[in-house]
Amino acid sequence: MNVRLTKLLLGLAAPLLALGLAFLITSLVLALAGDPVGAVWSQLLQWPQPRNQINILNNAMVLFLSGLAVSIGFRMNLFNIGVDGQYRVAVFVAAVVAGEAWLPGYANTALAIVCAMLAGALWAGIAGVLKATRGVSEVIATIMLNFIATSLVAYLLAKAAVREEGSNVIGTKVIPESSWIPGIQVWSDVATELYGFIVITVLAGVGYWFVLNKTRFGFELRATGQSATAAVASGVSAKRMTIATMMLSGAVAGLVGLPILFGDSHSYGSTFQSGLGFAGIAIALLGRNHPVGIALGALLFAFLDEQSNPLQILVGVSPDIVAITQGVIVLTVVVSYELVRRYGARLEQRRVAAELAAGVTVAADGDRRDPDPDPSAPSAPDGSRGPGDGDVDLSKETTR
Amino acid sequence: MTTHPQEAPAESGPLAVRLRGIGKRFPGVIANDDINIDVRRGTIHALVGENGAGKSTLMKILYGVQPPDSGTIEVDGRTMRLSSPADAIQAGIGMVFQHFMLADNLTVLENVVLGAEKMHGIGGAARAKIREISDAYGLGIDPDRRVEDLGVGARQRVEILKVLYRGARTIILDEPTAVLVPQEVEELFDNLRELKREGLAVIFISHKLDEVLSVADDITVIRRGTTVATVEPASVTSRQLAELMVGSELPTPQTEASTVTDHVLLEVRELRLPDPAGGRELLSDVSFRIHRGEVLGIAGVEGNGQSELVEAIMGMRPGMTGRILLDGEPIGRLSTRARREAGIGYIPEDRHRHGLLLDAPLWENRVLGHQTRRPSARGGLIDARAARADTRRIVENYDVRTPGIEVHARALSGGNQQKLIVGREMSGDPVLLIASHPTRGVDVGAQGAIWDHIKTARRAGLAVLLISADLDELIGLSDRIEVILRGRLVGEFDPGAVTPEQLGSAMTGAGQDSAGKETDA
Numbered sequence: 073m074n075v076r077l078t079k080l081l082l083g084l085a086a087p088l089l090a091l092g093l094a095f096l097i098t099s100l101v102l103a104l105a106g107d108p109v110g111a112v113w114s115q116l117l118q119w120p121q122p123r124n125q126i127n128i129l130n131n132a133m134v135l136f137l138s139g140l141a142v143s144i145g146f147r148m149n150l151f152n153i154g155v156d157g158q159y160r161v162a163v164f165v166a167a168v169v170a171g172e173a174w175l176p177g178y179a180n181t182a183l184a185i186v187c188a189m190l191a192g193a194l195w196a197g198i199a200g201v202l203k204a205t206r207g208v209s210e211v212i213a214t215i216m217l218n219f220i221a222t223s224l225v226a227y228l229l230a231k232a233a234v235r236e237e238g239s240n241v242i243g244t245k246v247i248p249e250s251s252w253i254p255g256i257q258v259w260s261d262v263a264t265e266l267y268g269f270i271v272i273t274v275l276a277g278v279g280y281w282f283v284l285n286k287t288r289f290g291f292e293l294r295a296t297g298q299s300a301t302a303a304v305a306s307g308v309s310a311k312r313m314t315i316a317t318m319m320l321s322g323a324v325a326g327l328v329g330l331p332i333l334f335g336d337s338h339s340y341g342s343t344f345q346s347g348l349g350f351a352g353i354a355i356a357l358l359g360r361n362h363p364v365g366i367a368l369g370a371l372l373f374a375f376l377d378e379q380s381n382p383l384q385i386l387v388g389v390s391p392d393i394v395a396i397t398q399g400v401i402v403l404t405v406v407v408s409y410e411l412v413r414r415y416g417a418r419l420e421q422r423r424v425a426a427e428l429a430a431g432v433t434v435a436a437d438g439d440r441r442d443p444d445p446d447p448s449a450p451s452a453p454d455g456s457r458g459p460g461d462g463d464v465d466l467s468k469e470t471t472r
Numbered sequence: 473m474t475t476h477p478q479e480a481p482a483e484s485g486p487l488a489v490r491l492r493g494i495g496k497r498f499p500g501v502i503a504n505d506d507i508n509i510d511v512r513r514g515t516i517h518a519l520v521g522e523n524g525a526g527k528s529t530l531m532k533i534l535y536g537v538q539p540p541d542s543g544t545i546e547v548d549g550r551t552m553r554l555s556s557p558a559d560a561i562q563a564g565i566g567m568v569f570q571h572f573m574l575a576d577n578l579t580v581l582e583n584v585v586l587g588a589e590k591m592h593g594i595g596g597a598a599r600a601k602i603r604e605i606s607d608a609y610g611l612g613i614d615p616d617r618r619v620e621d622l623g624v625g626a627r628q629r630v631e632i633l634k635v636l637y638r639g640a641r642t643i644i645l646d647e648p649t650a651v652l653v654p655q656e657v658e659e660l661f662d663n664l665r666e667l668k669r670e671g672l673a674v675i676f677i678s679h680k681l682d683e684v685l686s687v688a689d690d691i692t693v694i695r696r697g698t699t700v701a702t703v704e705p706a707s708v709t710s711r712q713l714a715e716l717m718v719g720s721e722l723p724t725p726q727t728e729a730s731t732v733t734d735h736v737l738l739e740v741r742e743l744r745l746p747d748p749a750g751g752r753e754l755l756s757d758v759s760f761r762i763h764r765g766e767v768l769g770i771a772g773v774e775g776n777g778q779s780e781l782v783e784a785i786m787g788m789r790p791g792m793t794g795r796i797l798l799d800g801e802p803i804g805r806l807s808t809r810a811r812r813e814a815g816i817g818y819i820p821e822d823r824h825r826h827g828l829l830l831d832a833p834l835w836e837n838r839v840l841g842h843q844t845r846r847p848s849a850r851g852g853l854i855d856a857r858a859a860r861a862d863t864r865r866i867v868e869n870y871d872v873r874t875p876g877i878e879v880h881a882r883a884l885s886g887g888n889q890q891k892l893i894v895g896r897e898m899s900g901d902p903v904l905l906i907a908s909h910p911t912r913g914v915d916v917g918a919q920g921a922i923w924d925h926i927k928t929a930r931r932a933g934l935a936v937l938l939i940s941a942d943l944d945e946l947i948g949l950s951d952r953i954e955v956i957l958r959g960r961l962v963g964e965f966d967p968g969a970v971t972p973e974q975l976g977s978a979m980t981g982a983g984q985d986s987a988g989k990e991t992d993a
Binding site: 286287288289290291292298299301302303304305306307308309370417420421423424427465 | 689843849856
């Protein structure tokens, strides 16, 4: 079979397998609880209304950035659980900076975004430095930093906050309207607008792909993730790489809350959306650390969240069922990717063995280890399901 | 020469294992195809073949790790279906792996009973049983010693004892001599002869043909997944045997005329490396020089500081003191990357841990270690097109057998992985090559090719630091040999005058007085 096609099919097989399994397990839970399985799915899986579509995209944007941040760590085998804390610190810093409005208009916005990324990078950098210098597990460090971030931001908010009249809600100063990022009107008859931050989000995705796949830094990051020992032997400084990766992950985490800040809430307050960092872990896993995959994963999660809202009213089932589905997806994704990866590796080894057995190599012939003309030496085993005729493969090799 | 393929040699004693027509489309490098082997009880049966010839696959089949696609396995005359190692153990087949599977911080007794607690318990009965086995086969094992206090040879005997304890009557030994010095090899062979005298069958897998000829009763040669001949050691020479293995004439590591210049390329002065755990220094007072066009061989029993020496020179060991000068320039404080950029090529001893990204395509592996230099990189960007082109060049010039450069490194056989590494490290015109066990686990054909590349580069003025456990390789390639023992250089030898036995003595510290500095012969 065509190699590229095989790879593509394998790549699609894993998420489909995972989703199918998650679908089954959720149905089982519903059935056991005595809830109407069919009704729940028909509500969840119906095509969303225009207003809901925008909500899904907006929500997905936030989840995408969160997944991107986590996956930067994953590419180097670093488990950044601290995206939640990092985005909190960052969005608070951005809200304060933008609210103070030291610069006019969009310069103010740009400054706030840079400050948010810096804040996220520094907060994550703490865990990076601890790991590089003292060997503290980044998992433990980032979890602890999440708690500290929550408390720290709450404490600072109380100092920096302005209380709204007649309300218990406190928040930072509202950002001047000239520094808001305007929404995009998608449907003329729908009031809900798409966050303008989508431009930066797309740039972040493209930047992620470019840095990881095209630059030396990205190569070293991936190499360290695949084999830290081999990377060190190749001249990568593991310590510096750990700190740099954590900081980069934190910088992207710093973007997570910004679509909401600049597009919707315009201030940071006690009601600001929380828990976005943890969803990112699931989405990074689901998206296989690939920007397109992460985008699809974010869309799926946002879709399920949005569609589950009216579940209680229309079907009488708690929307929490969607959280179960999402959780199960993460588990099945991990399992199915591993299964498919092993199957793919076996397939490749078999293909390589078969092509070599057929005497097809890129190497020039005429050396002392030519395919043996001696009849006693076995050539390609009869009836092997290898790629068959050697000439065919040679041509494939040359056209590549 | 005459070979009498397939048929079992002169009948004597019943068959312990009889394999007929074993075939396996194994998801690996080479499939097994029509393997026929008869192992007689009370004999040592050697299995030789190049790496990737299918020996490991066959042994996995016999040990129940993989089921065969075709063919039959008979153990003691009964046809068996072995679908797990537990089945194999049940059938009386035991396996001693090349890499010991022992817990260092447990005693021999604890290691032996681990997983076999039901047989004789974990206390006195087990201890008595171990003593009994040890005495019966002359293994000389004390059940209450801790494994970490044992030498390599003794650990291997513990592995054999583990297998015997579980009732094995047929024992498979996978490259058992790879980790031993010549003296230890002799001891092992005495143990094996003891085993066969007691009526056990031993299947002995090896690369080292002289050893095979000295210990085996029957030798089966495997080439390209099939058994090409079964011979008796008396009727063949090791050269004929090797030619059977390769199917063509074979190379030798003979150095030609010396190309040593008086230009010092690498100078190491008073290198010391403290043990982070606070024990004896890992390297103490190591000083040597390598000239342009010179190969310096380091001989030593594994674990005497070779890895540390290499990693210290590569800048991968913090805490090192002393001076390292490359072409007169001090490099002791530079990072690993800067040292590589200064022209050091590095063939690591463990290619999977230090040399390759197994799940990355070949061309990305070409970039590894060269990610700051052309053709792999331009500025801060990876130049994939140039890296791919250069990978094709390496694949062609170094005869890396692969269907393409996009396959993952994991899919290649060990020898081909190693050729890729050698090709990569030779790129970019290195001035110094550090080669740790460059042909370990590599088949004869690839071994010859790698030797040729080292020799060619040496003629062109490359300085080489060669670390190897293969004494023939050391003697054949080196211009000078230093022996390392417990982190010290303890003797210098002229490879033209030294024998493997003399080196072996120096390596174990036994012959320190007699071998001395500078052999005179």
